[in-house]
Amino acid sequence: MEVTAGWYLALGALLFVIGASGMLLRRNALVMFMSIELMLNAVNLTFVAIGRHVGDLNGQVAVFFVMVVAAAEVVVGLAIMIAVFRRRASASVDDLAMLKG
């Protein structure tokens, strides 16, 4: 049996759904952040698989840019998390209700 691009797309969809479910199920800000990373990785896999299917290298360049943006996002996101933790001493997003009216 030959592994076609569709198999990788199915795996990417499954990983994306796992990441989205993690976003909804968990309250720990760090785990929610890791779920976002999982979703980004799932999309990267589809880029590479489709790029191979149509014989185009631009998909891999797109993955490269996604990685750069994700690295920048992680730096700022974790800095925000540490700044919040200094004030609230908790990583749970349930405790961040300061803006509630």
Added chain:
Amino acid sequence: MAELVLFIVFGIIAVVGGLAMVLHPNPVHGALGLMATMLSLAVFYVVNSGHFIAAVQVVVYAGAVMTLFLFVIMLIGVDKSENLEERLPLQRQLAIGLGVAFLVMIALIGGNAWITAPQAATEPNGSVEAIADLLFTEWLLPFEVTTLLLIIASVGAVALAQFDPRKREEEE
């Protein structure tokens, strides 16, 4: 055949790692699960002739990003098992229901128009030279813009790290 075996083995590792990240109460184990997922994705990149991208995935994602995550998890001391009890009624059932509905929707759409383009005769050449060639010709402007993004990110991280509530109150 070899590709099928690789797909099954590392596909299972990837899905189990993702599920461990979402379901395990200890964030450190979750981070290690995500690391396993990222490493198996690097294997898929190699199989799909993305050699440079696979190296970047291991070095940047599984290496730098996940190490930073583990560092922060240890630093702010949430490396204990947390209480997974849900306080909102129906949140968990709704979340799982929405996840399943999302997967079914993707499967339905994918079943109709999975891939319509014909399979290319030649595989793309994912070497460093080929990627650099595209990056410094066709994608030069986006590549330059990412430098701006990285500078903004590092300045933002420094600014956020310097934030000290007591000092600020004294200034005000």
